[in-house]
Amino acid sequence: MALLVSGCVSSKPKVPPPSEPFVFKSLDLEQQDPKGRPAWNLKSPEARYDITRQVAQARQPRGMVFKRGKANISISASSATVIGDGQAIQLEGAVVITLLGKNPVRITGEQARWIPSQSLMLIDRKPAALDRQSRITAQLATYYLDRDLIELRGSPVLEQWDPKAKGTAKAKTKPAPLRVQTAQVDWKPEQGDLKAPQQVRGLRRDKDGQLNLTASALNGNLREGFVDLIAPVQVRDPKRKGWLNAQQTRWLINDQQLSSDQPFQGAFNKLQGEGQQFKVNLATSTVFIPVGCNLRQPGEELTAQRCQWNWPTGRFQAQGDVVLRRQAYKQITRSSELRGSIGKDGTAVFSSPGAKVNSQFTLPPAQKVAKPQARSAPAVRF
Numbered sequence: 001m002a003l004l005v006s007g008c009v010s011s012k013p014k015v016p017p018p019s020e021p022f023v024f025k026s027l028d029l030e031q032q033d034p035k036g037r038p039a040w041n042l043k044s045p046e047a048r049y050d051i052t053r054q055v056a057q058a059r060q061p062r063g064m065v066f067k068r069g070k071a072n073i074s075i076s077a078s079s080a081t082v083i084g085d086g087q088a089i090q091l092e093g094a095v096v097i098t099l100l101g102k103n104p105v106r107i108t109g110e111q112a113r114w115i116p117s118q119s120l121m122l123i124d125r126k127p128a129a130l131d132r133q134s135r136i137t138a139q140l141a142t143y144y145l146d147r148d149l150i151e152l153r154g155s156p157v158l159e160q161w162d163p164k165a166k167g168t169a170k171a172k173t174k175p176a177p178l179r180v181q182t183a184q185v186d187w188k189p190e191q192g193d194l195k196a197p198q199q200v201r202g203l204r205r206d207k208d209g210q211l212n213l214t215a216s217a218l219n220g221n222l223r224e225g226f227v228d229l230i231a232p233v234q235v236r237d238p239k240r241k242g243w244l245n246a247q248q249t250r251w252l253i254n255d256q257q258l259s260s261d262q263p264f265q266g267a268f269n270k271l272q273g274e275g276q277q278f279k280v281n282l283a284t285s286t287v288f289i290p291v292g293c294n295l296r297q298p299g300e301e302l303t304a305q306r307c308q309w310n311w312p313t314g315r316f317q318a319q320g321d322v323v324l325r326r327q328a329y330k331q332i333t334r335s336s337e338l339r340g341s342i343g344k345d346g347t348a349v350f351s352s353p354g355a356k357v358n359s360q361f362t363l364p365p366a367q368k369v370a371k372p373q374a375r376s377a378p379a380v381r382f
Contacts, residue, residue, distance in 0.1 A: 027058050029086050031116060037069030040116050042089065044080065056082040061091070065119075065145055073145060074098045077112070089114040097121065097143070103223070105189040106130050107143065107150070119146035127152070129189065134222060134253070135159045135176070136185060152185040156196075160253055162283070178256075178282070179203045182218070192223025200229070204282055208312040209239040211282070215249070225254040233260075235280070241346070242268045242311055244287075246278065256282040268311065269346035271297045275307070285311040293318060297347050299327045302338065314342030324350060 027047035033039040044058035063075035078093025090113055097107040110125035120143070127141035129150060139154025159176035180202040186195045195218070202213035214234045220227030228250050235244040235258070247262035258280040265274045266287070273296070275289035286308060293307035295318070305320025317339050324333040333350075340348040 027056060027061070027082070029082070031086060033066075033069075035069075038064075038066045040065045040086075042075075042080070042082070042086065047082075054084050058082060072100060074100060075114070086116055089116070095123065097123075099189050101190070103131060107141065107189075109141070120144060129187065131222065133161045136187065138185070148188045148190040150187045150189060152187065155181060155183065156185040157181045158185070162256065175205065177205050179205075180213075180218075187222070192221040194218070194220045194222055194227065206285065208285065209237065211285075212236040212238070220251070222253070225252060227251045227253060229258075237268075237311055240268065240311055240314075242266070244278075244280070258282065268309065268314065269342055271295060271316075271342060271346075271348045273307070287311070295348070300348075300350075301325050302350070304338075316340050316348070 025046065027042070027044040029043075030041040031039045040063065042058075042061055042063040044061045046060075047056050047058040049056045058080040059078075061075075061077055061080035064071050065073040065075070067073075075091070075095075075097050077091035077095045080092070081090040083089070090111070092111050095109045095112045097112070099105040099107075107123065107127065107129045109123035109127040111123070113122040113124075114120075123141040123143065124139075127138055129136045129141070129152075136152060136156055136158050138152035138156035140152070142151040142153075143149075144151075158180040160178040160180075161176055180200055182196040182200040183198040184196065187193070197217050200213075200215050200218050202215075204211040204213065212235070213229075215229035216232060217230040218227050219230070228248060231247040231249075233244075233246040233249045235242075235246075237243065244264060244266040246260050246264040249258050249260040251258050259278065261277050263274065263276055264278050265272070266278075267273065273289070274292075274294050276292035277290050279288040279290065280286070281288070287310075288306070288308040290306050293302075293304045295302040295304075295307065295316075302318055302322065302324045304318035304322040307316060307318045309316030317337070319337050322335045322338045324335075324338060325331070326333075333352075335352045338350050338352050340350040343349055
């Protein structure tokens, strides 16, 4: 009986304890390109490696991507999961990808998948790309490192701050003065090229109100500081009943200007205008027509070589061969300069301070009036 019991006990296999992951003091991965130059690296002050799964968990990872052997992109995160010897790397928590150079660009997010062999990085949690005065956010960002291309998908938004304003970095915590939204954006952060092939909608805020902007698409270069809005381009000022319809329009981001060398039409309340070219200063809400100015309102029409008007104040100025025609009495007024302002009724009042004015009138013919019959003189009495 004792032997039987002993045999039963000895037949049970012993389960080995689970293997403990190796804990390294540091992690140092490095890959080279076909010419033997450094391609990328990833370092961490502490890592835990699971031999069975061939997975390493790294703390506070720091990495670098090289271009022709020179440092091009730096990478950092709170933690990383490394599969194999770097076939795939999952970055998590405060991910920062920085394109190095004179004007660095930072791409941030809460999670990123890095596949070094494909030079691909996928940021799928709160991705954002920032430079000194711009920020682009989206739901998904795919960064092709070797092609200098970021594809932003899921209602990307471009926000712009005035680079000349004080405290620009601090101002980014507040709503941007200029905000543009579209369906998709392709951006080359190193070269600066930016494309949005679908309709874009913009909003410009200032202390006096807001301007709404729409275009069918946009192309530009953020490094060079411009974006071309593709026709038809529309600008609306709901508060002051102003609007502007234009063809292709260039938006100078750093100078906060819209301009076009093609014909346009616009209005401010009851005053309508058109011209061959225009420039809009977004900082001062001022429109300048350098060529072929034509302004109209009920009963009056003005032509001049150039005009400008300010939306918030309603004041405007016309210069160069100014001709004002009024329907009343067919009046024609000629001057080198006329000024005006929008009244409470929405119409413009013109004046010419200090300028010589030549006016012509056509008066209606005088009506024939019947002569009154002479009264007989009263009798004279003494």
